[in-house]
Amino acid sequence: MADQAELAQEQKRVDDVIRQINVQIGHTKELLAAAHKETRAVEKNYSENASINRYEVDDIAESRSAIEQQRQLVSRAAENEDILRRQLHTLEILKKSPYFGRIDIKDPGEDEQESLYIGVASLMNDDRTDFLVYDWRAPISGIYYNGTLGTVSYQTPSGLRQTQLLKKRQFTIVDGKITNMFDTNETVGDEMLQSALGHTDDQYMQNIVATIQHEQNDIIRNTDSDLMIVQGVAGSGKTSTILQRIAYLLYHAKASLNADQIVLFSPNRLFSQYISQVLPSLGERNMRQVTLDGFLKRRFEGLNVESIFDRYEKVGMDGGPTQAVMESPAFMQAVIDYCQQVQDGQYELFFRDITFRQQTFFSAQHVADIFARQPAAMSIPDRLVRTKNRLIRELQARTRTEANKDWLQKELNDLTRLQISRLMGKHHLDNFKDEQAMNRYLARRLAHERLRIVADAIYNNYFLNFNAQYQNFLGNNHGWGKQIDDELIAALIKDFQHDWEYHRLKLVHAAPLMLLRDLITGEGQNHDFQYVFIDEMQDYSPAMLMYFRHVFANAKFTILGDSEQALFYPLSLPEALLQRLSRELHAKHPRLITLRQSYRSTYEITSFAKSLLPDGDLIHAFNRHGEKPSLTMSYHHDQWEKDLIQAVNQGLAQYPTVAILTRTEQQAQSIYSLIHRYFDNIHCLNAHNKQMPDGVLVLPAYLAKGLEFDSVIIANSSAQALGEKATGLLYTMASRAMHQLSILSLGPVSDVFTDKACRHLKITHQLN
Template identity: 25%
Template sequence: MDKKQVQETYRETTLEEEQEYFEEVENELQCDLQTTQESIDYRNQAIKAQKKYMRDSHGDMDDEEFLQNMNNVNNDTFFIEHAAKQVDVLAHQIESPYFGKIAFEYQEDGQVLPVYIGTNGYWSMDEQDQKVYDWRAPIASMYYDYEKGEASYQAPDKEYFGKIVEKKQFDISNGRLHNAVDTDEKINDMILLDALGKNSGTKMKSVVATIQKEQNALIRNKTAYNLIVDGRAGSGKTVVAMHRLAWLLFNNRKTMLADNVMILSPNGIFGDYIAGVLPEVGEDNVPEKEFDSLMEEILFVDCDYETKLEQADRITTHPDMESPEMKNIAWKSSIAFYQAFNKYLEEYTANIKFKDFHFEKTEFTKDQIEKMFYNRFARYPVYERFEKIAYFIADRVEDEQDQAFTDEKHQKMENQITKEMIYQYAERNLIELYQDFLNSQAEQHPGIEQYRNEYGKVCYEDILAVFYLQIYFYGCKSYDNIKHLVIDEMQDYNIFQYAVLDRIFKCKKTILGDSLQVLYYNPEETVLDVLQTVFVPHGGTGGCQIKTLDTAYRSTCEITEFCNGILEADRASDEAEAHPLNRHGMEPVTEQAESIEDAAGFIAEKLDYGELDDFDNVAILCDDEERAFAMYKELEEYEQVTYLTNQSTVYNGGVVVLPKFLAKGMEFDAVFVINEQDVMENRISRHAFYISCTRALHQLYVINVTNQT
């Protein structure tokens, strides 16, 4: 650790001194940018020359020389790709190299280290000095965690203690230092409020300069295997998720690349919405997937099944919790049902009837197979155990035939043996097996045996259980390269989905959501109960740490309080409501409209009078796709109005009409919520209403259509 400045008594820097330091850093960055750019140009010339040489002397070249030349071209190309990224980072740094500073006085020797903190770090080759620290560096954590006074940070070697003797925030943009202010809590609040008062933009941005202490603790959490964040609407869960990924990638450079992490997202638009955050902090984007496409990719059971959206439609058409549909969904997503199914599968597995097994002239006794199946390989999925046993049988065949098989022949034989064993002992149609289980439960739960919807498709809640069954038996290795999984909107997954995800992604996870933003609600148990059932500690791994976030950063105080009111009756006594920040705006407006045309007229008037012109993003949220389309038709003459569906993957701002369920996780400067039903009537519609209203940053309009359909 370099301590650059040793001072008897520390004196805070003046603006002139900061200006000097700033210019010094800017000059170095400019030089670095120029050198990097020149080396790119040089390598580009080299590639051109190399290619020309290869073309001209193609006939005279032997293979070795040709390969050597190709290698040179590839190396240069690789260099250019890397340098181009560096150019992007440097260009960004020249605009704004850092946003904050602390000076830390070490307890052990009294030396003071000034630490400038930026979106990316900067190491000066000339001075061999860390001019700017990346916000993810261990020492930078103190900037978010402490005011002036005693502080400490955990470096890889040990924890360092001391005190912060200076803390500054810089106003830097377009390569100019406009101001430097000494910060305390009050100033921090002003800077945060200023950031939140701006328009939302169509893509999520990084907020490295204003990360809050409680968010920082989650972003840098090292102790949880599965970190669960239950945070109120707008409390920064997605912010935490994206910055945590950036932190993980930065601090595990050697073992974790962008391809080794994955985000499970609620829909395609959400993926587009978050796509800018990682590149902004100099990281590559990470793969992102929706649960249903993961299931489509892995599930091999041959049947027609309902999608999540079709299930959502069924839920909204039967919102009565006592209807047979809802009762079935509730029961089949419950912890008790999951446990009963597991018990059934354990019994099924325990009762497999083994016999002596013959392959060619080699024999394995029933006892030998049973021992391997129930003891040695008991921790593997059922059919994977057969694969493991097959390996030993193939070895025995090899020995007895006194031949050395090639790897390929060995593998072929293992596959054949596995197939044979499954056929002899355990071959079952998974749907039939599931049906058997349902029938076994039918006496206690009449109607449970019904697993197809009115169109003959396997219901969504049932296909999730069947998917689990497949993974239980066959396992899945497709995602063994993933080292961290982020699951956003955790309240939207049921117990089978979590059990499947736990078996497919055998890695650490960050799981974030809001138990109040649940659409379909089982009053008996919460998503937190579900997570604690699935993610139990085993063999030193697993288990979960549950954390909460209660401050609502997105919306004005007025909107947050309006939203809290919607769920007042539903909130359990131990569930905290969202705490608004001290950011004020217009009171939410509630209007009555006679018809959808009337509601559209209200919005059109605002468009005509330019009342929404100050906003980049405005959303009109309708009950479902059909109603959203009808509203869009009313407003389509306005060229800034567009329509978003479940198939949309890009959102470019403007005024957008979309169904309420698609707005999950997103935010807009102003929101119009169109209610064509009595939204306060039942729990599901109240929650859908709550989710819609919590999307608004600055203005909220609720339009209740009276001639309800």
């Protein structure tokens, strides 16, 4: 801590800054109230004038133009209100802690030095002539993270600039009061980092802008790489760093990038909720978030797609040779080759009937005939567009025919007055010369409504039979089949067809089937996204990553994970992964950054966790000490249950959250059923949970990835409970613990517990 005179001087500045923040908060609230009033007025006007005359052709274009103008007014008003609301939120954040760092610099040729203060957002004085606080993402703020005292350089829009860094000061400010302050030559001094890491777990991840390390800063400020792979050990701050990277990119390219053009693939819903407050705490909107399960559900509407968690529960990590082949880059290339052969006419395109009222409306043969009449030199997607246009014209003609059929007249007669009024729209009885003319009009309107389902089927390519097409691909091998014998391929096709009949799809088929569908239809790609972030990269097959590259064709990729936490696929070394992904994702400027410093856990917990790994010595434990992890072995179920309850109570005595981790969901449910009567605040979590409450949490390890807990209990570390190839599983479990790790075993422990690992444990044998 600095001397009292300097502390008093710095506190005076904090007080002055907060006074100016309060003034700006008051002014922003006034502007926000006015903007809210304006938005409501524009929305009211829009709702009163937002109807289109859809049946008078001459009026449609004029109506749409007027409505589009109104919609733009609503959008601009809402955007202005949103900007002011975010400004107010940022000011409220700054009021509690205006900044966390100070740098004193002296530019070449200047006589006087300048003091700059670094915070989560920039802040100017009332007359906007001077910065009171610089945004941590500003070019000059990079000195705070990367520079050591002396001559330093920083990147600006006009090029590299040099300056003299004379002082680097760090603050901890809580509710406007400086609680810690010291000068350092490091990026972030150990004292501040110790304080930041010593807190207890929260339901939400916090931003780390005050404690960003040098190697993390390299990741955050990189704008050149089209493929960045971040291989980071457990607790190295991978996810935090990536979220700060997103905030930096939004700041760096604010004129051309918004949060809706960034997507993050999260491992599960719990994790999505856990990180949901980081960007708002930095004054930014959240990027789009999706899980793999959610992504596949949207791509396969109406199908129950197997999740990676479901598959792990069934077969563990080893899905056999068929899975390895089908999730390989070679298999995806085989799909590409097959679609080209369909284009060349070597294989047929498969169609199916479009039905309406349980009868064939357009037969598969009729659709095939229309398609066959299109110029063969055109691409399949272009021929399909022409086919769809032809079908729409035929549908329009059929709509007039269907309007005169008995089924429609019966429906028309059964309509209530309210339904008839809705069909009439703005028309009235006196708009028609007689009742017969009105009935014809209503019949056409009703036919149009009922046949909309056929129009949707045409638009959504329901006349294409992707089931048969994919089976045709599987049955013709295309080179990949050499790695699997014919009997296995036949069984594969039969299994696929059986699942399809019951509206199910195994995960192994998802990527190749999506790619086949996209290549044939020319659809499925999204060119709007500029950045794609994939967390827990080791949970994705090569085939799925290739499909993401296809979907997000214009995006730069940042892929992060820890190969040692590979629960669903065999381990890949980082360097080999970089080479493979650079090739498969067609990267021109790939970069691999490795994070080896673990910050999450105490020195003792990290020392145990890394001792489980063959190359664990490469992991660096942070020098924050705590109690030694414990291993309690019992040989009777009743004693094991007592040990488990005791471990939970010991954890709750010190921390608000205790996590009990298991290998599978079934194990988690069994433990919950066993002990829930002993605890008031206990929860069994599964893949559907979105919130992570306090108390006792029981969950499988794969749902805990990316999360951290004050106290972790590994429920059963016996060979039977952990299963085969348990090194990555146990490492993942152990590295979730921040302050306390208790390991139980019912019977002898797994072979993963080597002599080296056991030396880092406090071992108790319960012999009774």
